[in-house]
Amino acid sequence: MSSYRPEIVAAFRERKVRCTPQRYVILDYLKRSPKHPTAEEIYKAINRNDPRASLATVYKSLHAMALAGLIREVTVDGAAVRFESHMDKHHHFVCERCGRVEDIDWFEVPALENRNRLGHRKLREYEVLMRGLCSNCN
16 A cells, blocks of 8 residues: 555545545556656556556546646646646756656746736746756766
8 A cells, every 4th residue: 555545535635626546546656656657657557457447537537636736737848748746846857868857946037036027917837847968868
């Protein structure tokens, strides 16, 4: 059994989202995974030992959990959406060779302190997406 069990159940309860077995195992997988997997990768991983969830169920569960703020969708260059459970503010680094997506600790972007540059736009949030070569490919 996962060491995240009480935390996961509490998170679902707090956000008033039904904690189905499929949603539970998806969130548990995301909490244990340092990667930013796609829905298909999640589907394959959670069904490896105990096939319970269809691909459609995985997509619907991910959508519901993202809407509830339990997970984040990470879009990189128009490719398949990736998912993560790391909800603290942070940025992302994408390796241009292997495609790995890594979390980068949060830092403020000084130019955004001058909100006048945004004109009449209302900034809700932002994140920096950096590209280059990861430490393994460098």
